[in-house]
Amino acid sequence: MIDYDTLRLIWWALLGVLLAGFGVTGGFDLGVGAMLRVLGRTDDERKVLVNVVAPTWDGNQVWLILGAGAVFAAMPLAYATSFSVLYPAMLAALFALFFRPTGFEYRAKVNKARWRNFWDWALVIGGALPAIVFGVAFGLILSGIPFHFDPDMRVVMDGGLWDAVTPFALFAGVVSLVMLSMHGAAFVNLKTVDTLQVRAISWMRRLALLLIVLLAAGGLWIAQGIEGYSLHGPMLANQVSTPLDQHVVREVGAWLNNFKAHPWMWSAPIAAMAGAALAAWLAWYPLIALLFSGISVAGVIATAGFAAFPFLLPSSTHPDHSLTIWNAAASPHTLTWMTAAAVVFVPIILAYTSWVFHVLRGPVRASHLKNNEYGTY
Amino acid sequence: MTDMLVDVSRLQFALTALFHFVFVPLTLGLSFLLVIMETVYVITGKEIYKEMTQFWGKLFGINFAMGVATGLTMEFQFGTNWAYYSHYVGDIFGVPLAIEGMMAFFLESTFVGLFFVGWKRLTKYQHLLVTFLVALGSNLSALWILIANGWMQNPVGAVFNPDTMRMELDSFTAMLFNPVAQAKFVHTVSAGYTTGSVFVLAISAWYLLKGRHLAFARRSFAVAAGFGLAAITSAIVLGDESGYTVGDVQKAKLAAIEAEWETAKPPASFTVIGIPNQETMETEHAIRIPWLLGLIATRSVDEPVEGLKDIIARNEARIKRGIHAVLALRDLQLNRHDEHARATLLRYQKDLGYGLLLTRYTADIAHSTPEEIHAAALHSVPRVAPLFFTFRIMVASGFAMLILFLAAAWSVWRNNFMEKRWLLKAALWSLPLPWLAAELGWFVAEYGRQPWTISGILPTSLSASSLSATQVTSSLIAFILFYTGLTAVEMFLMIKYARKGPDALHAH
Numbered sequence: 001m002i003d004y005d006t007l008r009l010i011w012w013a014l015l016g017v018l019l020a021g022f023g024v025t026g027g028f029d030l031g032v033g034a035m036l037r038v039l040g041r042t043d044d045e046r047k048v049l050v051n052v053v054a055p056t057w058d059g060n061q062v063w064l065i066l067g068a069g070a071v072f073a074a075m076p077l078a079y080a081t082s083f084s085v086l087y088p089a090m091l092a093a094l095f096a097l098f099f100r101p102t103g104f105e106y107r108a109k110v111n112k113a114r115w116r117n118f119w120d121w122a123l124v125i126g127g128a129l130p131a132i133v134f135g136v137a138f139g140l141i142l143s144g145i146p147f148h149f150d151p152d153m154r155v156v157m158d159g160g161l162w163d164a165v166t167p168f169a170l171f172a173g174v175v176s177l178v179m180l181s182m183h184g185a186a187f188v189n190l191k192t193v194d195t196l197q198v199r200a201i202s203w204m205r206r207l208a209l210l211l212i213v214l215l216a217a218g219g220l221w222i223a224q225g226i227e228g229y230s231l232h233g234p235m236l237a238n239q240v241s242t243p244l245d246q247h248v249v250r251e252v253g254a255w256l257n258n259f260k261a262h263p264w265m266w267s268a269p270i271a272a273m274a275g276a277a278l279a280a281w282l283a284w285y286p287l288i289a290l291l292f293s294g295i296s297v298a299g300v301i302a303t304a305g306f307a308a309f310p311f312l313l314p315s316s317t318h319p320d321h322s323l324t325i326w327n328a329a330a331s332p333h334t335l336t337w338m339t340a341a342a343v344v345f346v347p348i349i350l351a352y353t354s355w356v357f358h359v360l361r362g363p364v365r366a367s368h369l370k371n372n373e374y375g376t377y
Numbered sequence: 378m379t380d381m382l383v384d385v386s387r388l389q390f391a392l393t394a395l396f397h398f399v400f401v402p403l404t405l406g407l408s409f410l411l412v413i414m415e416t417v418y419v420i421t422g423k424e425i426y427k428e429m430t431q432f433w434g435k436l437f438g439i440n441f442a443m444g445v446a447t448g449l450t451m452e453f454q455f456g457t458n459w460a461y462y463s464h465y466v467g468d469i470f471g472v473p474l475a476i477e478g479m480m481a482f483f484l485e486s487t488f489v490g491l492f493f494v495g496w497k498r499l500t501k502y503q504h505l506l507v508t509f510l511v512a513l514g515s516n517l518s519a520l521w522i523l524i525a526n527g528w529m530q531n532p533v534g535a536v537f538n539p540d541t542m543r544m545e546l547d548s549f550t551a552m553l554f555n556p557v558a559q560a561k562f563v564h565t566v567s568a569g570y571t572t573g574s575v576f577v578l579a580i581s582a583w584y585l586l587k588g589r590h591l592a593f594a595r596r597s598f599a600v601a602a603g604f605g606l607a608a609i610t611s612a613i614v615l616g617d618e619s620g621y622t623v624g625d626v627q628k629a630k631l632a633a634i635e636a637e638w639e640t641a642k643p644p645a646s647f648t649v650i651g652i653p654n655q656e657t658m659e660t661e662h663a664i665r666i667p668w669l670l671g672l673i674a675t676r677s678v679d680e681p682v683e684g685l686k687d688i689i690a691r692n693e694a695r696i697k698r699g700i701h702a703v704l705a706l707r708d709l710q711l712n713r714h715d716e717h718a719r720a721t722l723l724r725y726q727k728d729l730g731y732g733l734l735l736t737r738y739t740a741d742i743a744h745s746t747p748e749e750i751h752a753a754a755l756h757s758v759p760r761v762a763p764l765f766f767t768f769r770i771m772v773a774s775g776f777a778m779l780i781l782f783l784a785a786a787w788s789v790w791r792n793n794f795m796e797k798r799w800l801l802k803a804a805l806w807s808l809p810l811p812w813l814a815a816e817l818g819w820f821v822a823e824y825g826r827q828p829w830t831i832s833g834i835l836p837t838s839l840s841a842s843s844l845s846a847t848q849v850t851s852s853l854i855a856f857i858l859f860y861t862g863l864t865a866v867e868m869f870l871m872i873k874y875a876r877k878g879p880d881a882l883h884a885h
Binding site for chain 1: 540
């Protein structure tokens, strides 16, 4: 048997992997959706863009679904707290996500300009709004969320969510939108030719540079302006999973503590910035550029995770009730079974997902779509 | 936690879940019909079977998109609206959901795109494999979801941990092999196969009535008739009533469905129809068939089917014992090292949920009155009339479909269904039946579990998130508006493409 603390660490890392899996694959789908009207100027161009993502977006979104399911099982208290405290934001993302399966599937089913324009805009909302909301959620996590627990461990919200939305959270929403749009453009660069590809490259470069600037600004903000959280007092090994007996302090710059203690963690923000820079520089090698863009996305997610570790959801109103991987984890028995399931299934998932992308390799061409009406979206 | 908030949250969950299940059974059934059609194509090489796979596949896709969209709601909603539930049982309930994602939903979702765009990129065999994996994925998905739901009905393999204030997984295999979950799975996928078959049968019948796409419709009708007969037989024979004999709350559900007020001498008689009266606890104008209920429910002639009055009396005793558990838990919350309280809790742990049931009827359960305890006990079983009637309509729909498929399969065997216009019309008009049965079936399963979210463990009245009723009412209205709009689009496309028929493959 693996001991409890190791299991908790494994699941912190696995949740990171699932989140990064969504950011890297589902991320370019969201980005293409958000950029649909920017990259695709004509109906035909947008048809190409839809066909770039439609065959694979559904599988990619499962990283998000699995991520949420894994938080439910592995960190139940964090699932309960985040989804209910962020109620309006979660539902906004959910309603926007409704437009994706329907948009991809239904857009081409009626040959009328108004119909297609409607679904184009629906896909723009379905791409941009979730990207922003997920970013804001990250920003809120780093700023702290207003909640506490009663003795029954019921989550109680302290005030409305909108009071809690800090400028930093909104900034994180912008970072997320820029990052995923860059990544979407990188995917379009790989999967299209001619005008669309050229346009995708120029957008990807602009967004990559903007992302680097935003990340640098965000880093400074975290170091100088944001109150981070840290655990105080003795850390007991394999402690009971309850957030009711810990002491947490808040101070500006505390989110940098982990980086100071473990300098290797700097690799994450470096990868985030260098990835974006290399994607822009090597734009004419589309696969390599996409890879670096993906590294940048994963780097941003890892940076947030490293900064917050071991926190999952800090409480701004009752810091002592903050959720960490130590106090929000499922029982050791559950984590053991979940680990076994992940060890078996995640490699299988990666194998068949790679095979599907391999089968669908190569750019989508407008001429091909015209001659092959059944097999297109 | 106000009753209003809980009621609105329940209404939102019920509406979104029932709405999701408009699309799920068709995905379950149609995906396997696609596998059958494509297998025939691969074996015989006849192009018409490829065309059938592609055409029904197109309708499958229109439906699948809605299933995906509405399914996401379900996963979000446990956390957004049922946060206390999620905390209290996430350690167990979350596991099948997460494994569903890893084992099933990934499979289905990754390959579904390739099903549509892969025809020219894959060999025949590879494409058939892809179709099969989509069907396999959606059915495995049903398996894990029903393991999760089966655990809500009959929560085995879990214990309460007072230090974390939640239920924790004790035995994974007990959860996995929960007899209630197994009965539900077989019944639900059979219902799904029935839905897919009625769908194909009805639309094919419509073409035959109109004299269009005859070769195509004839073969589709035949495939659906055969598969459908097997499916509806399985759905009826393996109806999940067998799962109602395990677990106390399942027994209460069974008694309510059958309006079984008193524990009758075995074998119990079956009330075909009547008017159940909750206040007097009698069924008026009842028509009964001797022996039948005992045979159906217990598969025996000597086991009794417990009546509601006895169940209520037993629950009242459990509530009284549960008070000790709740009070001991309160003491433990104040002082974790109170060993006396810990021992008391351990002693009454089995009835903790019943003690929690009382919290809805009194603010101070230490001084609860006998009236309050009795009120909680009376409401510890579901209301009879809604279950009694919906269950009977579901069963009637099931038998109507059985007759339809018997007639259809017989005529396919005799090869004269093309001339039987009454049969084709019956097939067409039967289109709503599987949905009616499936929706009512879920109503019976979930309403019948009340007043619990987790049978005997967590009352519904305590399960919701600490939101305001206004917030949930707003989101409920938003769901109704969104879902109505999306349904209008889906129905429009479904009818448009069904009308076009297989010609739609060649032009938009």
